[in-house]
Amino acid sequence: MAKRKVILDVDTGSDDAVALCAAVLSPDIELVAACSVWGNQPIENTTDNTLRLFEALGVDIPVYRGCDTAMTKYLCKNYVELDAWRLRPKAMRGGKEISMHSAHLPLAPTNRKAEDMPAACFYVDYLRKSKEKVTLIPVGPLTNVGLALRIAPDIVDKIEEIVIMGGGSKITNHDPWSESNIFHDPEAAQIIAECGARVVWVPLDATHRAVITLDDCKRFRDIGTFAANFCASQCEQRIINHDAGQPLDIPHAAAVHDALCVAYVIDPTVLTDLRHCHVEIGLDGYGSGQTIVDQRAYPLERNGWFAFDGDRFKFVDILCDCFQRDKSTAQVLEEA
Ligand code: BDR
Ligand code: CA
Secondary structure, rough: OOEEEEEEOOOOOOHHHHHHHHHHOOOOEEEEEEEEEOOOOHHHHHHHHHHHHHHHHHHOOEEEEOOOOOHHHOOOOOOOOOHHHOOOOOEEEEEEEEOOOOOOOOOOOOOOOOOOOOHHHHHHHHHHHOOEEEEEEEEEOOOHHOOOHOHHHHHHHEEHHHEEOOOOOOOOOOOOOOOOOHOOOOOHHHHHHHOOEEEEOOOOOHHHOOOEEEEHHHHHHHHHHHHHHHHHHHHHHHHHHHHHHHHOOOEEOOOOOHHHHHHHHOOOEEOOOEEEEEEEEOOOOOOOEEEEEEEEOOOOOOOEEOOOEEOHHHHHHHHHHHHHHOOOOOOOOOOO
């Protein structure tokens, strides 16, 4: 079967890094490029982290630097945000505080540089020229893809599917009403929701179900490749953070959100409750960045597919299959 052409849009980031490894190594995916966006870290870091990871994996995939902030949200000086993060207990390892996403991935620095063309322009240029349809997997704030669709709505004809990590129906993380990626650029998310392409939402409802446990990390380490060890280290870091401040139903486990989107592209049955719904994004005040899913018997026009559940065992199997294909000799560095 032909490989699916994919572009990942990342704010790398621990779970973005696992998603990138899976996409690079999957025999079902041809990763044609990665676009960076600000989010988990500033754009300089998310771009550099993506370049470092490609160097470590020994692949020559172009990286296009994307937007360093939202399209419009932060122009408004009094947007509403409840700073709930500071209330959380700190995550500690070896007496040191660790965050969900390190500023730099624990990989050797690289001299590689991002391409000159900005990410939004790359989408327009690449998709217009492409003879095949391409799958987009944006797993950070949606600014680059939203902007590209705003500049050139015709590119929708070249999009196979847009698989978004973002949103939550019953579960949120950034605010009582929003998930981080959608919170950061709700206008871009709304542009995508209404663009007319097939849009699949992989929200917290699914990613908090298809979790990765410490036992799964041990299974990764037993594979022994660079990708398996590196992803185990990123997942373990996430587990410490979840246990400290964002405990899940299963103890000593982490949501590895972004990688679930890639797993879905490899095997759609990893999302087990995918419903055709109307999805709308809150754009104002309290509720800005909320994913509003119309679940009434007679809903507004269905414009997307929203995942309510995921299969954690299948997810781990898919990742293991990818990691064992890695031939890289790179090393995972000690966290600074
Ligand atoms: C999303 O926000 C980021 O912190 C993660 O990388 C993921 O894409 C989860 O809310
Ligand atoms: Ca992300």
